[in-house]
Amino acid sequence: MPEFRGALPLAPLLLLPALAAATEPLWFSDLPPTAEWTEKTLRAHGGLVERGRGGVSVKRLWLRAGDDPAHASYLPMPAGEVVAEGPEREPVAPKPFSAEAGGGIRFEMPEEGFYNAYLLSREVRDGTLETRVVKAEVLMHSCANGHDRRFTEGRMPPRVTAGVPFELVRERKPDEDFHSRAASGEPIAFLALNQGEPVAGAEVRLISNTGWGKTVITGPDGRAEFRMVRDYFTDWPEFDKRRRQDYLVLAEYRRPLEGELDGRPYAQAHYSATLAGTYYPAEPEYQSYLYGLGVMLLAATLSVGGVYHYRLRQRRPERRETFDEKA
Amino acid sequence: MKRLRAFVNGVDIQRFRTWFQLFAFVLLVYSGYLYIDLGNSLPVFACGFNDAGRGGVCYLLPLQHQTHIPWESLFSWRALGLVTGFLTFFAWLLVLNKAWCGYVCPLGAIQDWMTALRRRLRLRYSVYSLESFTRLKKVKYILLVLLILIPFAISNPVEGLPHVPEDMATPFCTICPARMVIPAFTGDFSQWTLDFSTVTALVMTSLGMAILGIFFVGALVNKRFFCFFCPMSALQALFSNIALLKLRKDGDKCTRCGDCYRVCDMQIKAIADDVERKILIEDDCMMCLKCVAACPEEGCLKATFMGIPVYEATEEGFFRRQQRRGGE
Numbered sequence: 001m002p003e004f005r006g007a008l009p010l011a012p013l014l015l016l017p018a019l020a021a022a023t024e025p026l027w028f029s030d031l032p033p034t035a036e037w038t039e040k041t042l043r044a045h046g047g048l049v050e051r052g053r054g055g056v057s058v059k060r061l062w063l064r065a066g067d068d069p070a071h072a073s074y075l076p077m078p079a080g081e082v083v084a085e086g087p088e089r090e091p092v093a094p095k096p097f098s099a100e101a102g103g104g105i106r107f108e109m110p111e112e113g114f115y116n117a118y119l120l121s122r123e124v125r126d127g128t129l130e131t132r133v134v135k136a137e138v139l140m141h142s143c144a145n146g147h148d149r150r151f152t153e154g155r156m157p158p159r160v161t162a163g164v165p166f167e168l169v170r171e172r173k174p175d176e177d178f179h180s181r182a183a184s185g186e187p188i189a190f191l192a193l194n195q196g197e198p199v200a201g202a203e204v205r206l207i208s209n210t211g212w213g214k215t216v217i218t219g220p221d222g223r224a225e226f227r228m229v230r231d232y233f234t235d236w237p238e239f240d241k242r243r244r245q246d247y248l249v250l251a252e253y254r255r256p257l258e259g260e261l262d263g264r265p266y267a268q269a270h271y272s273a274t275l276a277g278t279y280y281p282a283e284p285e286y287q288s289y290l291y292g293l294g295v296m297l298l299a300a301t302l303s304v305g306g307v308y309h310y311r312l313r314q315r316r317p318e319r320r321e322t323f324d325e326k327a
Numbered sequence: 328m329k330r331l332r333a334f335v336n337g338v339d340i341q342r343f344r345t346w347f348q349l350f351a352f353v354l355l356v357y358s359g360y361l362y363i364d365l366g367n368s369l370p371v372f373a374c375g376f377n378d379a380g381r382g383g384v385c386y387l388l389p390l391q392h393q394t395h396i397p398w399e400s401l402f403s404w405r406a407l408g409l410v411t412g413f414l415t416f417f418a419w420l421l422v423l424n425k426a427w428c429g430y431v432c433p434l435g436a437i438q439d440w441m442t443a444l445r446r447r448l449r450l451r452y453s454v455y456s457l458e459s460f461t462r463l464k465k466v467k468y469i470l471l472v473l474l475i476l477i478p479f480a481i482s483n484p485v486e487g488l489p490h491v492p493e494d495m496a497t498p499f500c501t502i503c504p505a506r507m508v509i510p511a512f513t514g515d516f517s518q519w520t521l522d523f524s525t526v527t528a529l530v531m532t533s534l535g536m537a538i539l540g541i542f543f544v545g546a547l548v549n550k551r552f553f554c555f556f557c558p559m560s561a562l563q564a565l566f567s568n569i570a571l572l573k574l575r576k577d578g579d580k581c582t583r584c585g586d587c588y589r590v591c592d593m594q595i596k597a598i599a600d601d602v603e604r605k606i607l608i609e610d611d612c613m614m615c616l617k618c619v620a621a622c623p624e625e626g627c628l629k630a631t632f633m634g635i636p637v638y639e640a641t642e643e644g645f646f647r648r649q650q651r652r653g654g655e
């Protein structure tokens with residue numbers, strides 16, 4: 001469990017500032033905490049979903065705490081400002097839920113494209129305005145809805161949500177579509193944005209499923225690029241190319257800012273943001289062109305040999321069928 | 328009208344087909360770059376793995392996805408995709424019937440181009456004996472049944488029986504040569520690999536690459552080599568008799584000269600032999616209409632659309648084509 005300063009366990013209504021004060025990073029994950037919850041999910045492009053009324057896809061995001069994606073604990077959902085937007089910037093109203101194993105938010109995704117969901121909190125502590133943004137970017141795609149490229153391309157670019165003070169955005173690759181996935185060994189980049197404007201000097205840290213981490217300071221373009229580590233090694237018979245691994249990205253920065261919140265003055269602001277995602281083994285880890293070409297050439301050579309041999313045996317390969325003249 | 332008819336009946340159908348195939352090839356393989364999308368239920372091998380350039384998608388790809396469905400969902404909204412997919416496929420097929428194969432299919436066109444290459448190389452071509460032909464033509468129906476049953480079996484495991492591995496989810500696509508050949512035309516060779524992640528994936532991708540090797544040699548020495556085994560052709564054949572475009576024969580006018588059979592790339596003997604049936608669309612026929620062009624008997628063979636003749640054998644047309652050939 002994260003350590004909350006303030007009165008988190010005792011007074012749920014005061015949770016909003018307490019959330020900002022939590023010392024461990026908080027983030028959203030669609031990975032359920034128990035096998036029982038996993039059973040309710042279906043694998044879809046864009047992660048795990050549940051099936052809602054009328055067959056609509058429903059995303060359940062669990063709140064987690066800690067900077068180790070594989071072992072981070074599950075938390076009950078604190079009271080806080082929850083904001084979400086659909087692919088066409090339509091507002092979405094996520095429903096908070098809590099279960100014995102944890103809590104989070106749940107929302108329907110009737111549209112194809114990316115949904116953004118946030119848990120926001122602000123608090124003044126030691127003369128600093130602490131702003132925390134927990135973000136999830138969730139893809140909804142079903143092949144049954146078709147693959148109109150113009151439509152997909154229109155919905156690929158990442159969006160920021162108005163009113164969200166600081167957020168991480170995953171940069172798209174030039175040829176990315178709804179089927180693309182992040183892969184080990186491949187570059188992955190994030191933008192740190194303040195109300196859509198790039199933030200220079202933000203500290204962005206990426207942590208892999210096995211706890212590998214790297215920190216990058218953003219330049220004037222607010223960009224932080226990483227190469228996703230390859231950290232899945234196993235005996236070949238156990239290798240699973242569909243093995244999902246979670247990564248976590250944390251970003252923070254400070255700036256002088258004078259103001260007052262709920263009667264408490266501050267002289268600087270500290271922003272922190274989280275965004276989680278998934279990555280998979282890269283294709284070159286388990287696919288081979290060389291062997292592919294080898295098998296193809298072998299089959300072609302054997303076929304040529306077969307045809308040649310057949311033709312040697314059949315000196316006259318012309319058609320031998322005759323028409324039934326009496327019919 | 329009469330003159331127009333005479334003109335149409337006198338055209339060099341082979342040349343017309345070559346140009347039409349080229350147009351269809353560009354449309355289905357490259358027009359995706361112009362955001363053209365004819366949907367994903369096309370009755371030809373407009374391969375869906377050609378991500379960048381495809382102007383539409385071969386129906387077998389969604390069909391394998393849609394039959395990957397639990398039994399109970401067959402009676403729910405999820406079956407809607409299966410039904411609409413089939414109805415769209417059917418609507419396309421209704422118009423052109425098996426001429427999709429003769430005039431539109433990119434893989435069919437590639438095989439015809441390989442035949443043209445063989446001619447240039449002055450290589451001899453092969454034909455099947457009647458016995459092999461009869462045996463081999465069943466393969467496509469077996470493939471069709473398997474490509475529907477295997478995904479369904481993955482979604483509906485039977486207790487006590489071994490589970491079908493997920494790597495067989497699109498069993499036909501894995502072994503379909505178009506998966507490698509068509510994307511290669513846009514410079515995408517990403518499908519030309521063996522997948523070592525599981526034994527099933529390795530076996531299936533090896534089979535796919537081996538079939539690709541056989542395809543290259545087969546299509547060079549045998550006209551339309553792959554089409555004899557094509558499950559799309561089998562699926563089309565199930566409905567070809569109710570489509571609007573038909574190949575008709577007037578047996579009374581047939582002298583059984585055998586010209587039609589001799590020009591037929593698909594070795595369809597019935598086209599010359601059968602003088603009883605009025606509609607003569609065999610399951611392997613690609614409605615290329617070469618047989619109509621080769622027939623010297625007035626009105627003996629004809630292609631009709633909703634009963635209206637669109638291309639028919641005429642003496643005049645026959646001689647015009649002969650002269651043109653002689654003059655070349």
Ligand code: SF4
Pocket residue numbers: 371372373374375376385386387388499500501503504505506
């Ligand atoms: S691999 Fe073959 S069957 Fe599959 S989509 Fe491509 S052309 Fe169709």
Ligand code: SF4
Pocket residue numbers: 370371372427428429432433434435436553554555557558559560613
């Ligand atoms: S039979 Fe030949 S032409 Fe027809 S869909 Fe199959 S590959 Fe294409």
Ligand code: SF4
Pocket residue numbers: 574587590591592593594595598611612613614615616617618619
């Ligand atoms: S029967 Fe006629 S239309 Fe059919 S494939 Fe043979 S030549 Fe072409």
